[in-house]
Structure formats: C-alpha cells, structure tokens
Amino acid sequence: MMSSLCVGAIIKTTLACVVAYLLGVALSPHVIPVDYFRQSGGSSTLAVLVGGNDTVPRRPDVESASSSSSVPEGPPSPVIPPRGRNPLEQSYASLLDLDSNGGVDPFADVDIFVHRNGEAYPCSRQGSPPPDDDGEGGAALSWTSRALLDSAIVLPSTVGDITLKSQDKYAFDAILTSALMGGGMSIPPLLHDGGEACGPTWKNHILDSIPALASISSLLKYCDMGIDRTTVQLDHDRIVNVPKTGTKPCHFHTREGLRITGLRHLAQLAKDAGVVAAGKEECALGVDGTCEDDDANTSTTRRKELHLYAVQAGRQFIFAPKYVGEIFDLPHVPVPLDLPVRLEVISLVPRVFDVYNFFNREESAAIVDKALKETSESHKMKRSSTGANGYNINSQRTSENGFDTHSDVAQAVKRRCMTVLGFDEYEESLTDGLQILRYNKTTAYVPHLDWIDDYGKQNEHDCEYASCDCIPLLLMMLISVIVTTTTVDTEHLGTNRFATILLYMTDMKEGDGGETVFTEGYPPGDGIRLEFEEAQVALRKSGDTAGILEENSWEENMVVRCRSRLSIRPHSSRAVLFYSQNPDGTPDQKSMHGGCPVIRGEKWAANLWVWNGPRNGYPGSPTNQDVVERNRAAGKQNTQQKQTSFLNTQTDETMRNAQLYFQDTFWGKMGFGDPAINVNTYKGHQWHVKVNEMTVKTFIIDDSPNQSYTI
Numbered sequence: 069m070m071s072s073l074c075v076g077a078i079i080k081t082t083l084a085c086v087v088a089y090l091l092g093v094a095l096s097p098h099v100i101p102v103d104y105f106r107q108s109g110g111s112s113t114l115a116v117l118v119g120g121n122d123t124v125p126r127r128p129d130v131e132s133a134s135s136s137s138s139v140p141e142g143p144p145s146p147v148i149p150p151r152g153r154n155p156l157e158q159s160y161a162s163l164l165d166l167d168s169n170g171g172v173d174p175f176a177d178v179d180i181f182v183h184r185n186g187e188a189y190p191c192s193r194q195g196s197p198p199p200d201d202d203g204e205g206g207a208a209l210s211w212t213s214r215a216l217l218d219s220a221i222v223l224p225s226t227v228g229d230i231t232l233k234s235q236d237k238y239a240f241d242a243i244l245t246s247a248l249m250g251g252g253m254s255i256p257p258l259l260h261d262g263g264e265a266c267g268p269t270w271k272n273h274i275l276d277s278i279p280a281l282a283s284i285s286s287l288l289k290y291c292d293m294g295i296d297r298t299t300v301q302l303d304h305d306r307i308v309n310v311p312k313t314g315t316k317p318c319h320f321h322t323r324e325g326l327r328i329t330g331l332r333h334l335a336q337l338a339k340d341a342g343v344v345a346a347g348k349e350e351c352a353l354g355v356d357g358t359c360e361d362d363d364a365n366t367s368t369t370r371r372k373e374l375h376l377y378a379v380q381a382g383r384q385f386i387f388a389p390k391y392v393g394e395i396f397d398l399p400h401v402p403v404p405l406d407l408p409v410r411l412e413v414i415s416l417v418p419r420v421f422d423v424y425n426f427f428n429r430e431e432s433a434a435i436v437d438k439a440l441k442e443t444s445e446s447h448k449m450k451r452s453s454t455g456a457n458g459y460n461i462n463s464q465r466t467s468e469n470g471f472d473t474h475s476d477v478a479q480a481v482k483r484r485c486m487t488v489l490g491f492d493e494y495e496e497s498l499t500d501g502l503q504i505l506r507y508n509k510t511t512a513y514v515p516h517l518d519w520i521d522d523y524g525k526q527n528e529h530d531c532e533y534a535s536c537d538c539i540p541l542l543l544m545m546l547i548s549v550i551v552t553t554t555t556v557d558t559e560h561l562g563t564n565r566f567a568t569i570l571l572y573m574t575d576m577k578e579g580d581g582g583e584t585v586f587t588e589g590y591p592p593g594d595g596i597r598l599e600f601e602e603a604q605v606a607l608r609k610s611g612d613t614a615g616i617l618e619e620n621s622w623e624e625n626m627v628v629r630c631r632s633r634l635s636i637r638p639h640s641s642r643a644v645l646f647y648s649q650n651p652d653g654t655p656d657q658k659s660m661h662g663g664c665p666v667i668r669g670e671k672w673a674a675n676l677w678v679w680n681g682p683r684n685g686y687p688g689s690p691t692n693q694d695v696v697e698r699n700r701a702a703g704k705q706n707t708q709q710k711q712t713s714f715l716n717t718q719t720d721e722t723m724r725n726a727q728l729y730f731q732d733t734f735w736g737k738m739g740f741g742d743p744a745i746n747v748n749t750y751k752g753h754q755w756h757v758k759v760n761e762m763t764v765k766t767f768i769i770d771d772s773p774n775q776s777y778t779i
C-alpha cells in the first residue's frame with residue numbers, strides 16, 4: 069500500500085494534471101484558426117519538420133540512383149514558386165528540394181501502410197486521396213504532404229522553438245502519428261480508417277477510463293500504452309505529445325529497423341519505395357483491411373508502398389518476420405570488412421534470426437583470447453553462478469562464464485548490436501556486458517528465459533511517481549496495485565532483458581553437441597517434433613552419449629530435447645538474435661532456450677543482453693516505490709539508492725586515461741573530456757578509479773543522498 073504522504077502528493081499532482089488536461093482538450097481546437105494552414109506563412113513549426121536531418125540515413129544501393137535523378141545538370145536556374153502553393157507549402161517544398169526534382173512530391177505516388185510493432189502484416193493503409201489532391205505534376209503538394217503540414221500546424225507553438233538538430237525526431241513522431249489518424253486542422257486522416265484497426269493488442273487500457281479520450285483513434289491508444297505501461301526511457305521528457313489529444317505518439321521504423329527521424333528521411337524512403345517495391349510482392353490491404361488478390365498486386369497502375377512499423381512510446385522496435393528463410397538486409401549497420409549485415413529468419417515462434425556478418429573470425433578469436441587472459445576476480449572465467457551476490461553455484465548450469473565489459477571488441481560488438489536492433493542512439497544503460505561462456509565436455513545450461521523473474525518482489529527497481537505523468541483520480545486504486553508489481557515487470561513499467569544476441573566462437577560438427585536449443589521451437593525442414601520417448605529411444609540407439617552422459621540425467625534429457633526441437637549449431641563467428649519479450653512488453657514464454665551438453669570438444673560462446681529500458685544501477689532505472697517505502701519504514705536506510713556522479717576535472721595529468729570501476733567491474737571511461745558518470749549506488753559501495761589497470765583512488769559511498777566525486 070502507498071504511504072499517505074505519497075497519496076497526498078499524487079492527489080495534488082493528479083488534480084492539477086486533470087484540470088490542465090481538460091482545459092487543454094477543451095481549448096485546443098480554438099487556439100489556432102481553422103484556416104491557418106491555408107493562409108499562414110509561419111515557419112517555426114515547419115522548421116521542426118525539416119531541420120536536423122542533414123544527415124538522412126540512406127540505403128547505399130539507392131543513393132546513387134536517387135541523387136543522379138534529383139541533381140539537375142548545368143548551372144542552377146532560379147526557382148519560381150509553382151502556382152498554387154501558399155508560402156508555408158513553398159517553404160516545405162524547397163526544404164524537401166522538390167523543385168530541383170521537377171516539382172514532384174515524393175509522396176505523390178506512394179501509399180503508406182502501417183504495421184503495429186512486430187507484426188508482419190499491416191493493420192491499416194492509406195485511403196483514397198481527397199478529390200482536391202493534385203500532387204502529381206507539381207503545382208500543389210500531395211495529400212500526404214498536406215496532412216503532415218496540417219498536423220504540424222497544431223503542435224503547440226513552443227515546439228517550433230526547439231533547437232532542431234537534436235530534437236526534431238520527437239516532434240516528427242507526433243506529426244506523423246497525427247497525420248495518419250487525422251489530427252490536423254482540415255485534412256482527412258491518411259489511413260483509410262483513421263487507424264481504427266491498429267488498436268491496442270492488450271486488455272484493460274488505462275486510456276479507456278478517461279471519458280475525454282473515449283473517441284480518439286485506436287491508433288493513438290496503441291501508441292500511448294498509458295501511464296501504467298509506458299516504460300520511462302531516458303528521453304521520456306523529450307517526447308512531444310500528439311497535438312490535440314496530448315497522448316504520446318508512436319515512433320516509426322522501417323521494416324529493417326531503421327528509426328525514421330524526420331521528414332526528409334521519410335521523403336527519402338518514399339522515393340526509395342519505388343526502387344524497393346518494384347517486382348516485390350507485398351500484401352496490399354483492401355478497404356476492409358484484408359489482403360487484396362494477387363492480380364491487384366501486380367497491376368501496372370499500382371501505387372508504391374511505404375511500410376511504417378509503429379512502435380509504442382517507451383517501447384523498442386521488434387523485427388516482424390513473415391516466413392522462415394525471409395531476409396532482412398541491414399545496410400545501415402557498419403561492420404568489419406564491409407560485408408553486409410543481414411538477418412535470416414530461423415523461426416517465427418519464438419522469433420529467432422541468424423545475423424550474418426555480425427562479427428568476424430578475428431573478433432571471435434579476440435574475445436576468447438581476452439577471456440583466457442582475464443585475471444580480475446569478477447571477470448575471469450569460472451563456474452557459472454546465479455543470484456545477485458554471485459555465490460550460488462547453479463547445478464543446472466555447469467558451464468563456465470566470465471565477462472568482457474570494456475575490451476575494444478566488446479564495445480564495438482555492443483554498439484553494433486544496438487544498431488541491428490533498431491536503436492538510433494547507443495545507450496550504455498540498456499546493455500549488459502558481454503558474457504563469455506565456455507562449455508567443456510558434458511557441461512550444459514538448462515532451458516531458461518533470459519527475462520529475469522523477481523519472484524520475491526523484493527527489488528526496489530521499478531516506477532517512481534516522480535517520473536509518472538497525469539494520473540486521473542479514478543485510477544488511483546489501480547495504480548496502487550501496479551506499483552506493487554515487480555521491478556522487472558515489463559508488461560508495466562519495469563525493465564528487463566528484452567533481446568539477446570548470441571555469438572559463437574567455436575566450430576561444432578554434427579554430433580558434437582553444444583547447440584542452443586529453443587525448446588518451444590520447431591526443428592527446421594519438415595518442422596516435425598518427435599515425442600520425448602521417441603527421441604530418447606533414437607538417441608540411445610545412436611550410442612552418441614553412451615559412456616558420456618548418465619541415462620535419465622538432466623543432461624541426457626536435454627540432449628533428447630536438443631535433437632527434437634529447434635537447435636542452432638555453433639560455428640565460429642555465427643551470431644543469432646532472439647527476443648525475450650513480446651511487442652506489448654510481456655515476457656515471451658516461447659523464447660525458452662538452453663545450451664545443450666557438449667558431447668565432443670569444447671564450445672565457446674558469448675551473449676549480449678539488451679534491456680527494454682535503463683537497467684538496474686543506472687540513472688533512470690525504475691524503482692518500486694512500494695518496496696522503497698517498506699525498506700525505509702523498516703529502518704533499512706542502507707538500502708536506499710544514492711545518486712552519485714564521478715567527474716574528471718582535468719587538473720591531474722596522471723588521470724588523463726582514468727577509468728571507473730564498480731568493485732571489479734569496468735563502468736566507464738573517466739578520462740580527460742569524458743562526460744560525468746552518473747550512477748545510482750548504495751551506501752558502502754566501493755568505486756575505484758584505475759589507470760593502466762592499477763587502482764589509484766577508491767571512493768566509498770556515504771549516507772548523503774546526492775554525492776559527487778572528482779579526480
């Protein structure tokens with residue numbers, strides 16, 4: 069139960085929020101004249117749409133084609149605004165460089181299709197253009213362009229003042245979400261149904277309890293999962309709400325995971341859609357949301373398709389495979405040797421992918437080499453343990469493990485992993501260190517989820533009220549239940565492991581064992597799963613484990629499953645991606661997997677866990693206020709988190725290349741010019757500053773709530 073102090077604070081905040089919210093909703097349609105769009109030459113909001121995208125990510129394979137067709141030959145001629153555009157539209161046109169492209173609006177012959185995160189088939193598509201749409205040929209802008217501008221106009225004016233280079237992707241998300249569902253002043257929704265078929269996939273949506281939001285588009289309820297389910301990311305305060313409704317927008321990604329960061333990027337994708345879509349079969353939705361027949365798809369009059377994958381605010385992109393063997397090319401991921409990174413779908417349920425060219429054999433060898441040479445107690449290879457204190461030897465995880473948190477290869481691989489997963493910015497607090505695994509003959513790791521379950525619900529890591537938005541009074545009771553959920557409950561506000569990239573560093577031959585088995589998956593090929601008894605008989609008949617594994621031991625039982633379920637055979641520099649969460653944040657129970665017993669030789673592997681939000685110990689990681697209060701009441705002062713920062717003041721030359729360690733674990737660079745390192749830590753914790761692997765200073769956290777340490 070919440071403390072009365074806490075309840076009082078929430079009631080006050082809630083009342084203020086509710087009043088502000090209702091006033092906002094009541095007034096918003098009247099703040100800006102309805103005909104502003106047609107008359108105004110205002111450019112501040114326009115700048116939000118356009119600025120900051122000087123470095124639009126492009127597919128290398130289409131860049132040359134599109135730039136050669138858009139750059140006119142000879143000296144530039146003065147651009148005369150084509151008849152029919154108002155000044156705002158004209159600014160938009162020049163910022164998109166439309167006139168040097170013959171006045172052709174990139175959206176004119178493109179239909180937008182929207183997918184919910186992780187869904188291979190679209191939930192809605194662009195409808196038929198309104199009768200006045202004359203984007204083709206140049207004079208006016210396309211319906212899509214006008215819908216985007218129309219939505220931009222109704223953004224609060226302060227948004228127009230944002231310094232664009234860094235901020236515009238947030239405003240863009242709001243504008244695009246709004247344009248799709250028709251939130252502007254005068255232009256109909258781009259989606260034929262306003263996004264009605266793109267509603268939430270989870271029950272008991274908190275927004276359903278807010279009468280003022282009863283009639284908003286289902287797409288908006290999808291994008292804004294509500295206060296009880298919107299994970300608070302580090303950039304949460306930068307999210308720009310959808311105009312008029314004040315709800316959180318989606319962010320949009322391509323099928324390949326690339327986040328769409330602004331209008332120019334969207335326009336580039338619209339241009340590329342022609343190249344990409346040619347000859348490609350896609351499901352075109354009919355007006356009723358179902359796929360049209362193949363004849364329609366191959367028609368020469370078919371418009372180009374731009375598929376957008378809408379990801380809920382606070383959530384992360386998840387690939388949306390259609391079939392086993394499907395390929396996702398990821399040219400935006402830089403890799404060693406410049407070989408293209410691509411995914412191949414191994415399994416739909418669970419979602420498992422091969423990641424080709426993710427790392428190379430040199431990196432593979434370097435990871436093993438580093439692990440063998442590691443001497444630090446916390447990082448070197450040793451028998452695997454479980455539990456936060458690391459003392460519990462796990463009887464069903466007989467492999468050895470160690471950690472590589474800061475080698476160049478580990479850092480490079482972590483960054484690459486985030487790019488593959490669709491993050492447009494690297495965020496250290498979302499990754500664990502690289503965990504290195506060694507399996508000797510007979511050793512194995514029992515099937516498990518990488519998603520951590522906090523059975524005892526004792527963890528302080530969860531949602532803080534301070535980071536929560538408006539909470540309608542009627543929902544108070546519900547919230548009091550929510551905050552008592554575990555700190556790792558990703559269906560709500562907790563953070564947990566979200567995706568895993570497994571790296572293999574050894575070539576294992578057929579029969580050597582050591583596969584990674586997904587016990588809920590189906591074997592490739594015929595997809596037939598043998599019953600346990602049948603597979604056991606086959607294994608014993610083969611004699612492969614005779615004299616190596618005891619009959620009926622958990623290891624032998626595991627080999628039986630390894631041979632009858634989806635198994636991935638390791639080879640050096642093979643990388644595999646899978647997800648531990650579903651797109652709505654619930655744990656994916658189908659992602660159960662384990663390391664099969666090694667029958668011959670040894671297996672080296674590594675895994676990289678990526679979290680869906682700041683993980684425990686990092687600033688911004690959610691805390692379970694209920695547990696915090698309980699600990700405080702019980703006088704457990706020493707369990708309270710301390711916000712602590714470490715900074716190099718650049719006054720001591722010997723500290724030029726300093727590094728910060730938490731006990732034996734590398735935490736971050738603390739050299740000259742490195743930003744301050746902010747951590748949540750606890751009284752009594754020891755933080756060491758090391759130079760050339762030698763500890764030169766130790767800080768012991770004391771009792772004050774906010775502390776800063778400098779060197």
Ligand SMILES: O=C(O)CCC(=O)C(=O)O
Nearest residue numbers: 505583584662663673675
């Ligand atoms: O070694 C394997 O194949 C799987 C390892 C694993 O699942 C883990 O370390 O979490």
Ligand SMILES: [Fe+2]
Nearest residue numbers: 516517518661
């Ligand atoms: Fe695992």
